[in-house]
Amino acid sequence: METENQFTLSNYQSGLEYAKQQDALDELSSYRNQFHIPKDKYGNELIYLCGNSLGLQPKTTKAYINQELEDWANLGVEGHTDAKNPWLPYHEFLAESTAKLVGAKPIEVVTMNSLTANLHFMMASFYKPTKSRYKIVIESDAFPSDKYAVESQLRHHGYDDKEGLILWTPRKGEELLRYEDLETILEQQGEQIALVMIGGVNYYTGQFFDFKRITKLGHKHGCMVGFDCAHGAGNVDLDLHNSGADFAVWCTYKYLNSGPGSLSGCFVHERHAYDKTLNRFTGWWSHNKETRFNMRHEFDVLPGAEGWQLSNPPILSMAAIKASLDMFNKVGIKKLNKKSKKLTGYFEFLLKQLGEDTIKIITPENPDERGCQLSIQVLNADKSLHNKLTEAGVISDWREPDVIRCAPVPLYNSFEDVYQMVEKMKKILN
Structure with a gap:
């Protein structure tokens, strides 16, 4: 079965070079460039792992909305039938x-x-x-x-x-x-x-x-x-x-x-x-x-x-x-799921290296029983850990009493995103 063979944790490797190699091999990697990635005040891209709360904006969205604004401006009520994409x-x-x-x-x-x-x-x-x-x-x-x-x-x-x-x-x-x-x-x-x-x-x-x-x-x-x-x-x-x-x-x-x-x-x-x-x-x-x-x-x-x-x-x-x-x-849910399982499996692999006495993932281990989200409990942590992650440039989601939700979304998140997030968490915990 694909999920048993391809996405077992033993198939992943540590280190930044491995993450970059996986991004180079990823057939969906170009889709990241089709989204606006939020940046910090210095112009650096944030690590956005919060698509489970609000997805990022596709760069094409503005043109799609502008088309309707133009048709409204030029056609008024006739846009219901005569717009490029009729409204009716x-x-x-x-x-x-x-x-x-x-x-x-x-x-x-x-x-x-x-x-x-x-x-x-x-x-x-x-x-x-x-x-x-x-x-x-x-x-x-x-x-x-x-x-x-x-x-x-x-x-x-x-x-x-x-x-x-x-x-x-x-x-x-x-x-x-x-x-x-x-x-x-x-x-x-x-x-x-x-x-x-x-x-x-x-x-x-x-x-x-x-x-x-x-x-x-x-x-x-x-x-x-x-x-x-x-x-x-x-x-x-x-x-x-x-x-x-x-x-x-x-x-x-x-x-x-x-x-x-x-x-x-x-x-x-x-x-x-x-x-x-x-x-x-x-x-x-x-x-x-x-x-x-x-x-x-x-x-x-x-x-x-x-x-x-x-x-x-x-x-x-x-x-x-x-x-x-x-x-x-264009992409299809099958290709997205394939990357999602690999990307989230890699995320799980890296988190587990922090030690199971520190980190507990409450999301199912079986890739067929979860999507891209991992819900992470950190021993003795409170919301201050989430706040420190945010300050370090990681956008994730805190849920009371003690869970950080992270969703590496296959359309726009990379293996390097996941690697860098875990590295930042490691520094905060140490």
Whole structure:
């Protein structure tokens, strides 16, 4: 198996020359030059390992947005039909690339709204509580917005948000979740559970879950199954269609490099595409395109994920997404994953040389169970260590109580980035 042979730690070497050699051999190395790399006040490039929070800006983004600004300036309202990329169907220009990236069919994806808003829209359709089946399962350390969202859904439907929320929790002394424990939850309470909603890649530990296994388990017990792929889209091979999940949502500003607060992506499985009976919130952009502008027609929902839209989309945000997706389309998720596993494996190799009495990586060791992020615990460290790393020119991410999250992103991070980061950490610790 590729991950066992190619990415074992014994295949890596120490020293700067090795890192430079790997960069020279890397077929994706030229993509780094297609991004703006932040610099310090002296003009030196920072080591940016924070793509799990906000991806860097592709150099093409400005031109994509400027095109729409020019068309708006020159055409006004006529830009909806006469712009170089007409605004009326603009979201359709993103569908094929998005589908490829997340392993879906174009009819199953749409770009709209923001992440937690989309999660609520999905739950309006796929969380269908009854008197006897109303509980929701999430990870105990889910991203806070997910927890707040599902708690509010429980309250909205008249249930107690503590009693109705079931937490899939790690065992004592462990950080990672075990599938056997989820199986136990569903065996014991499956008849009371309406929805299983898991963060596809956990934001804190970086654990990448087996979507197919979780979906099969949830469906076996009569539950709907959805995933928040905020830390998965553009990072791992999600294979959403084959997973069988009912729905998924993700943001585009992390690994998809579309800019702060940019739009969210949404997946609805093909088997729901033509089900007009599904309860949903609606607006004019989910209405039949042929009669959308004839304002007197009764609502006629579009098939597929498009049928969950509400409003006409913000074109400037979509232009930034298009700039990024066009790049992803050229590279492909398979090549990105191959480099990601090698780059993150190298990072793990270097960190472990600091000594396991000093460093603990809580992210799974198996490359198939993680993306590019490594979550690092340093013995007796507090946020001052993270602050010192920042002062040394390393942009990473601190999460309470004691984790530094670092994500060497394969599109723009190099082996030398990873080498230099560990060298700086070594100096700080010494």
